[in-house]
Amino acid sequence: MSATPPDRLPSEQSPLPAGRPPVAIVTGGSRGIGRRIAERLAQTGYAVLIGYRSEQASADEAAAGIAAIGGTARAVRADVADEAVIARLFDTAEREFGGIDVVVNAAGVLIDKPLADLNIDEVDRMLGTNLRGAVIVSRQAARRVRAGGSIINISSAITKGTAPGYSVYAATKAGLEALTATLAKELGGRGIRVNAVAPGPTDTDMLRTGFANSGHGEQMRQAIVSATPLGRIGRPDDAAEVVLALVGPLRWVHGQTIHASGGLV
Known part of the structure; x- marks a missing residue:
């Protein structure tokens, strides 16, 4: 006789204990798509840590805007390519908000040049932020996001609709999508869903x-x-709304890259 299945599997359970808001970390949250994701998560009730590398004024402005509408946010300087700094970012989330439910890795660098014209420092900068940074953030997220939570990486539709000048950028985002699919297999047993969103222009x-x-x-x-x-x-909201769906009602979507490109690719 087979065992009675549980009422709710880990992937169907809410990660949120009663009496506190859910908590999200958004890297690259000071501007663009990352900022809009941070704002929309805050609007739906998340306490948000806005990670930024150098845009302190923009990050502080984003946090202040969230506070002005009654939300909870804090801007934290955090270069995703620095492992120790990212560990401290996660420490801050756990210390100040009690844990981590969602991680959105939106930090990215784009230098639009033909491959022959890129210098190695420019190559290293894109690799360091877009791929090394994604690995560093994902390692911490894999260890610390609670069961039932979600990790979302922001990729790019450029991986499918390639264009001159985007060779290294596209390569880093293709690697990010492979990381997403593999990490999904590693974390599925804990009910942690891992997906990527690939905006178009x-x-x-x-x-x-x-x-x-x-x-x-x-x-x-x-x-x-x-x-x-x-x-x-595209508008930043177009990607942000996909993120909200993935952390919310779309609990059976896992290991996928969702294109938000208006049909461009």
Whole structure:
């Protein structure tokens, strides 16, 4: 006679003890997609630690904005490529908020140049933040996120719709997606769901700077709009809403990369 199955499997259980808000860490949370994810998580009741590398004013502004609407947030300087610093970021979450339920790894660096024109320092910077940093954050998350929690990595649709100038960036994001799929297999038994979100071109300061540096930004913008079946550039909310679904109701989605690109790829 087979054993009676449990009423709720780990992947179906809420990780949240009664009487306290859920807790999220968002790296790269001072601007762009990461900032919007931090804001939306706070709006839905999470206490949020906003990790940033150098944009202190933007991170403090994001935390203040969350506090102004009654949310809980703290900005913490945390370079994802520094293992000791990231360990302290997780320590802070556990010490000040009681634990960790969600980790969103949104930190990223994009240097748009043909491979032959990239210097090795630029290559190392992208590898250090986008891939090494993702590994460092994921190691801490794998050890500390509570059962029933969620880890989400922010990838990029560029892994499918390749373009000149993005060779190293695309390679780092492809590695991030492989890390996501493998970590999902390692953590599934604890009910920790691991997924990636891959936005298409998104209207952030990173994209606008790239347009400006190209010298023909408006033509580039219109080319993206024309190539996108839904007919516009992405917005930070487009990726943030997918993250909210993955940490919330989509509890049977695991080990996947979800594209939020308006059908571009």
